[in-house]
Amino acid sequence: MAKKYVRENVPLSRFGVLVAQLESIVASAAQQPPDALLCFDLLSDLISAIDEEPKESILLWQRKCEDALYSLLILGARRPVRHLASVAMAMIIFKGDPISIYSRVSSLQGFLSDGKKSEPQRVAGAAQCLGELYKHFGRRITAGLFETTTIATKLIKFHEDFVRQEALHMLQNALEGSGGSAASSAYTEAYRLIMRFAIGDKSFVVRIAAARCLKAFANIGGPGLGLGELDNSAAYCVKALEDPVSSVRDAFAEALGSLLALGMNPEAQVQPRGKGPFPPAKKLEGGLQRHLTLPFTKASGARSKDIRVGLTLSWVFFLQAIRLKYQHPDSELQNFALQVMDMLGADTCIDAHPLACVLYILRVGITDQMTEPTQRNFLVFLGTQLQSHDASPSMKASALRTLSYTLKTLGEVPFEFKEVLDNTVMAAISHPAQLVRVEAALALRALAEVDPTCVGGLISYGVTTLNALRENVSFEKGSNLQFDLDSLHGQATVLAALVSISPKLPHGYPARLPRSVLEVSKKMLTESSRNPVASTVEKEAGWLLLSSLLASMPKEELEDQVFDILSLWVTVFSGNPAHESMQTGDLTFRIRVWSAAVDALTAFVRCFISPNAANSRILLQPVLVYLSSALSYISVATAKEMPNLKPAVDILMIKTLIAYQSLPDPLTYKTDHPRIIQLCTTPFRVASGCEESSCLRLLLDKRDAWLGPWIPGRDWFEDELRAFQGGKDGLIPCIWENELSSFPQPETISKTLVNQMLLCFGVIFAAQDSSGMLALLGIIEQCLKAGKKQSWHAASVTNICVGLLTGFKVLLSLRPQPLGPEILSSAQSIFQSILAEGDICGSQRRASSEGLGLLARLGNDIFTARMTRLLLGDLSGAIDPNYSGSIAMALGCIHRSAGGMALSTLVPATVSSISLLAKSSLAGLQIWSLHGLLLTIEAAGLSFVSHVQATLGLAMDILLSEENGWVELQQGVGRLINAIVAVLGPELAPGSIFFSRCKSVVAEITCQETATMLESVRFTQQLVLFAPQAVSVHLHVQTLLPTLSSRQPTLRHLAVSTLRHLIEKDPVSIIDEQIEDNLFHMLDEETDSEIGNLARTTIMRLLYASCPLRPSHWISICRNMVLAMSTRRTEHNKNIVKDLSNDPDGDTRMNFGEDDETMVSSSEGMPGQGYKFESASIMRNREKHLRYRTRVFAAECLSHLPRAVGKDPAHFDLSLARKQSVNGQVSCDWLVLHVQELISLAYQISTIQFENMRPIGVGLLSTIMDKGATEVDAAVVGDSPHLQGGAKNIGKPNTGFPIRDVSSSYASVVVGHRKNTTGRGVEGKKKSTLGGVKILSESSRNFSKKSVLGQREQVGEKLVSDPSCAYRDSCKGSTLGQRELLRVKVLSTVKVIESDGMKSELSLDLFMCLERGLDGNWAIVWFEVNEVGPNSLKPSKPSIHNLIPSSPIVPAKPRRVWRPHQTPITLNIAHCQSSNPILVAHALGSRLQMPMEVQVLRVGQVGFSSRDEEVRSVTARGDDLVTGKDGEASCSADKAIIDAGKDPAGFSSPDTEMPYRLGIWVSPGT
Secondary structure (H helix, E strand, O other), X not given: OHHHXXXXXXXXXXXXXXXXXXXXXXXXXXXXXXXXXXXHHHHHHHHHHHHHOOHHHHHHHHHHHHHHHHHHHHHOOOHXXXXXXXXXXXXXXXXXOHHHHHHHHHHHHHHHHOOOOOOHHXXXXXXXXXXXXXXXXXXXXXXXXXXXXHHHHHHOOOOOHHHHHHHHHHHHHHHHHHOOOOEHHHHHHHHHHHHHHHOOOOOHHHHHHHHHHHHHHHHOOOOOOOHHHHHHHHHHHHHHOOOOOHHHHXXXXXXXXXXXXXXXXXXXXXXXXXXXXXXXXXXXXXXXXXXXXXXXXXXXXXXXXXXXXXHHHHHXXXXXXXXXXXXXXXXXXXXXXXXXXXXXXXXXXOOHHHHHHHHHHHHHHHHHHOXXXXXXXXXXXXXXXXXXXXXXXXXXXXXXXHHHHHHHHHOOOOHHHHHOOOOOHHHHOOOOOHHHHHHHHHHHHHHHHHOHHHHHHHHHHHHHHHHHHHHHHOOOOOHHHHHHHHHHHHHHHHHHXXXXXXXXOOOOOOOOHHHHHHHHHHHHHHOOOOOHHHHHHHHHHHXXXXXHHHHHOOHHHOHHHHHHHHHHHHHHHOOOHHHHHHOOOOHHHHHHHHHHHHHHHHHHXXXXXXXXXXXXXXXXXXXXXXXXXXXXHHHHHHHHOOHHHHHHHHHHHHHHHHHHHHOOOXXXXXXXXXXHHHHHOHHHHOHHHOOOOOOHHHHOOHHHHHHOOOOOOOOHHHHHHHOOEOOOOOOOOOOOOOOOOOOOOOEOHHHHHHHHHHHHHHHHHHOOOHHHXXXXXXXXXXXXXXXXXXXXXXXHHHHHHHHHHHHHHHHHHHOOOOOOHHHHHHHHHHHHHHHHOOOOOHHHHHHHHHHHHHHHHHOOXXXXXXXXXXXXXXXXXXXXXXXXXXXXXXXHHHHHHHOOOOOHHHHHHHXXXXXXXXXXXXXXXXXXXXXXXXXXXXXXXXXXXXXXXXXXXXXXXXXXXXXXXXXXXXXXXXXXHHHHHHHHHHHOOOOOHHHHHHHXXXXXXXXXXXXXXXXXXXXXXXXXXXXXXXXXXXXXHHHHHHHHXXXXXXXXXXXXXXHHHHHHHOHHHHHHHOOHHHHHHHHHHOOOHHHHHHHHHHHHHHHHHHOOOOHHHHHHHHHHHHOOOOOOOHHHHHHHHHHHHHOOOOOOOOOOEOOOOOOOOEOOOOOOOOOOOOHHHHHHOHHHHOOHHHHHHHHHHHHOHHHHOOOOHHHOOXXXXXXXXXOOOOOOOOHHHHHHHHHHHHHHHHOOOOHHHHHHHHHHHHHHHHHHHOOOOOOOOOOOHHHHOHHXXXXXXXXXXXXXXXXXXXXXXXXXXXXXXXXXXXXXXXOOOOHHHHHHHHHHHHHHHHHOOOOOOOEOOOOOOOOXXXXXXXXXXXXXXXXXXXXXXXXXXXXXXHHXXXXXXXXXXXXXXXXXXXXXXXXXXXXXXXXXXXXOOOOOOOOHHHHOOOOOOOOOOOOOEXXXXXXXXXXXXXXXXXXXXXXXXXXXXXXXXXXXXXXXXXXXXXXXXXXXXXXXXXXXXXXXXXXXXXXXXXXXXHHHHHOOOOXXXXXXXXXOOEEOOOEEEEOOXX
């Protein structure tokens, strides 16, 4: 009575009102069934109220609420209502009195165990609620697991698919919730149910649920499962990979990986409770071999690719579970890498598809899970595999591609890998397989990106070796000849790869590189061997070098030789085609040379021929002649009909068609159109002999991708694997392309040929007049009619769609005028004929619908309206549901193409017709209709407002009527809701019925499936863009942050772009959320380049938005990121596992639930369940092993700090900052207060081990100097303790600020004491400083002196200029005079040395202080020249055999090891660089070789450039040091490359050590 009295006297809360309404609905159910929409709205509000209500209020209404929810469930409700009621039941028990869990579970079990057969919806509701309770309270109700399993066995016999699905979902939740603590009989019965009834069900949704139950068994430790059961389960999972439904294959692949991971970890296997004895847990020996390796190697038939992809995903699931769940150290992943590579077998023939699968496993499953120390060891392991004699070409190609990726990920070349480089990558250059040689060249290209200092030496080495090999192949025969030919091609490939990457490197490229490589290629093309085989290889290599040069270098480098280059094709294409084909010798060799020449011609066109180029017309004429000759060669070679010629001829066709497409205007080669049309219409004229094109995936609109067949997966890399079309042959990767394909040889030669034919057909089609277009459309229409009953008809339909889509898209860019009605009508007839076939695949339906949309853009408004009315008429009388869905999609495409204004009068009819279709009971028809309606809404805009209410009602009806929970249909409903939000915009107030219902629908469809999560994030984005008042920024951020780690690229893209919009709209609110760490960690894990760039832009915007208020916060973040340790705290992770013993329920195991986003299970329980997942701990320590690229970006962010703080003077004036801090201003965080910490961090970056990060650090020091120099006064008094001691005091805390006679400024903290003091040696030099530059100049001087062999006391003349202020001002006024003064003093030093009789080679130390004057020019304010000592090293010329370490004819000699140059101070004089202050700081103390050569820095603009500003070596006699003109001696860096083939003086003999630009070649033991 007391409780009742209390309840009656408490004011009725919102929660109490909702419970009362629910009771009223249930009470009146006998007279009137509950309205589904009313229940949906009420339960959505109830869940929100439970979340907000205090516990005391919930306790008052808990029993009534539970009773009402239970009654509603057993009355029978729609699926969304059942789900909401089940969630509300679990929430109220959790937040209220949990004791009622036992009575509720008992009542639900009693209802389901009743012998009477109930209605399916009533049974499904009770089962769903019971599963929800087990999910959250499973440990408390384990005693009922056996009865629950018995209930599931009963429900699995229902005829309705959704009942069987709910039974398995209930069983999955019961297994995961109970863990392994229930009776053994329950697990035995559950396993029997799954294996006997579920996995072979006729419904694919039930099979998916069965696979997830198997995964749940593995997650909880497999209680009751012995090795036999594990083995049988894994075997069936392998068999299920042949299922025709992709989602079923994916579910069983995940289950297979989880089961095998459990079998490999017997200590994690759970012994169930109950009567024993139970067999002891054992390791599943040979499980990987039986269930992963053997099925992979034996896969064959039509489903072979699906099986291999499924096994590939199983490997990744297994490896991620081993690493994340079972906490194996990442060093063990290396052991599995060998098993993965062994799947490629010992076959010498390379099959591209198995190779792609292995590359995916090596990258995603192994490399990406390794920390940096393990990745260093992994590089050596990959090198060991390259040395293995048992490794097949496929294995070596996979090792090299993985090696390239690992090098780029690391950002450095480990010393251990340098030691084995010669015998691994360098040896692979001479491999017989061309793909292996190309992958080795790409590996060296990646090495050059990571360590740019080695490029000069590698190029010099390549040129030298290439010239020597050319001489060898001129005389050798037999087996040695083939080896030398392979080496020749490999060296040329390496040189081409290095040429392609050189312009993109931060240090630029050698000034004479373009000319030297051009000369080498000319010699190979014009002075080839008399041996026809050797001549073919040599010419191919020459064209390869020329192609890379033309594709990579700026055309300004080669403009003066453009006509000489153009003349190189004369000898190839000037002959008579018939005569060429009749010549003696193998015609295949000549065709290969023709293909290489056409490839180079394409590069020439892209380099020199453009619409705006001055001499484009002059250069175009010979190019057209060459291409016309290539067409003639193709005609002659094709006429021979020799099977052995077909692959070579196909490649020549591909290269020629690509060359024609590269020309800017197709009308320029109009005379060749007939022959090109004859070639490109082959897929239509001879359709039975052509493959199906793969171009639709690239041509179709990405916004429609969710319709299939290429539905975006969880990762773009996975999408590439699923769409992979490679086979036994394919084109070799193009080494000069910026973006290589994810996998080698992504398509077969025959498929690539069809693709290029159709793409070129589209270009030619767009260039025809009306009669020409009609003739081509006639050929297509004839092909469509002739093959309706043929087996190749589906392939020909795809090819037709590709050709027409390409043609119409080119037309849009070429022709502003509408097409004629005859052309439009003919094309419309073709597209509608395709759609009318009905049973076509999704890509063809999408292509034809898009084609009709393109016709709407190419025709006028009258044609578009008439076509729309015609399709609406067809829609009303259509019988075939596939055709109806296609017409709905086509109508949407027409509205999207024509725009809302043009067809505004037809919007009501279109919406009405498509909405009627969407009410169908066929899910496929609903999906296509919803998308057509979506496109119409997006195009109509405001004219759709009057239809919003009806459309929202349609979405609710579809959601409430669907029982199977199809993800695709839920995604379609979500897309419709988001379109409505965009239309309503600001009218969506937080309290409006529209907003509440839209929010409830999105919440209902959101689940663990990435497709529905995508719509949830898009809903947040739409609210941010169109209804910012509806939800707070904090709630938006909390919604978006969990999606940053999703494996769905579109989901991550949406989340980051939405955060960027929030930063732009409300920067103050977003600053308080402190999301910087989340964004950095997301960037660290990102593999998609586009999303990575978006994340960088977002972080940079956040930096500029928040830095003015909290610069110290960003300094701290960047410090943690840049200076992150490269090892993971595995001990901490082990402690996490130990902490599980503190579980409140006494469970020492980890329970892993559903987590589709990470591919590895994670816990999903409410608090109190006691499940912990160690991935959170791993993420907390992720900064301990950040990737190289993330650390580089953090350094770049730090370099923006002085500009990002804004223009507030307090950030740069110390006294003002102190004054505002004392006065209690808004912010007391001023940059000037942290400037010494900033300098310390900049210095650490400038001396870090990563080559590409050092310039960022020095650039930051230069920026600090620039900021400080604007405020410094002429008289500066006081010293900065931070700078007086030079570099040795960097990082130490400063105890005070400079004391000045005038007001303190930012520059006073940075620069400190500027007057020069006299002194000798290093100590004297320390006293004369110039701010941040001094920090590096000291390090440079000290290193320079230590690096000189035979160092002795300084001799010669030491010259110091006047450091007075007056003199400094004059320097600013006349830079030319300062250069002349430097020249005089350097020459006087040289004369003194010569007068002393010193004739040996000497080294000079040149120290300079530079300052930018008022006019913006740099001037020398102080310098000195010191003679250090002679260099006693003399190079010796190596023999050619010493340059080819892999040659079998090399006699046994001491091996030399290549070590990339890692010195952070010495400039690489083989590269042309700008005289950025960064480089000036590096140059201070650089060693300058004597006699008669002195290096002088040409100072100028800031920034890197390969040509503008150079570090040059000039002679001391007759050279103008001011202008930098060459005198008697040529530039030593350039000469080292040009003369590399004549006198390789840069290399040492095996018994000496010689510093060189490439690195150091040393004998073992040195």
